[in-house]
Amino acid sequence: MSNEKSRQINGPTGLTDYHVTLANNHKVIESRSIWMFMIVVLICTLTGVLFGAYLTKMILQQNPTVQYGKSTEDLNIIERNKWNAKSSQFNLSEFKLPVKRIIIASTNTENCNTTTKCIERVQKIQEKHQTDGLNDIAYNFLVGDDGGIYIGRGWEYQGEHTKGYDSDSICIAFIGTFDVLQPSHQQLHSAHGLIEVGVEKNHIISDYDLYGQSQLLSRNDNSPGTLLFDIIKTWYHWKRVAY
Incomplete structure (x- = not known):
């Protein structure tokens, strides 16, 4: 009976192997979620920068005096x-x-x-x-x-x-x-x-x-x-x- 119980118990916390595996999986998922979030933020930031540069270029092309100062x-x-x-x-x-x-x-x-x-x-x-x-x-x-x-x-x-x-x-x-x-x-x-x-x-x-x-x-x-x-x-x- 004591041998069977020792196989079910993992360390002093009393967590079963199943609970330990489940906790580890949650950590992996959490870590991946953080990385995915960071990647999405980076993509959005780069997209915003590129769109802003494109928009600025279009404004300057349509009204180039904005670039050099408008004062007739x-x-x-x-x-x-x-x-x-x-x-x-x-x-x-x-x-x-x-x-x-x-x-x-x-x-x-x-x-x-x-x-x-x-x-x-x-x-x-x-x-x-x-x-x-x-x-x-x-x-x-x-x-x-x-x-x-x-x-x-x-x-x-x-x-x-x-x-x-x-x-x-x-x-x-x-x-x-x-x-x-x-x-x-x-x-x-x-x-x-x-x-x-x-x-x-x-x-x-x-x-x-x-x-x-x-x-x-x-x-x-x-x-x-x-x-x-x-x-x-x-x-x-x-x-x-x-x-």
């Missing part, structure tokens, strides 16, 4: 007389506003980070363009690393920048070369603010298309440069194929 009132517009522009050599062709397209270009020159240097750069660009036989500086606007927006042909007159697209496009040229250097925050902010002004004043249609200049040129051209082009490809209005 503090845009630094430099009129032609302020950068001592020369007169056009011939009469310029007027736009039929609003235009439907924005073209982002680069001047493929050295950049400039002060108003004095940017004025010198814009003057040299105009001189070269007119020497090459153009009526005036080719672009509608130029934006410098100083944050200034230098008026070329402005909203009223067609540019001579992208053959076949000049009559219905506003061309914004970033002063500099952007295959190695990134455009500055100031340049991006100024470009976005200028576009917003154009839409508000009905110079540009609200559902405009946006391209890098090299997309529309038949010749091999690196304007607006690899790094700037990579940025504008994330903008909501950028189009892959021109129509």
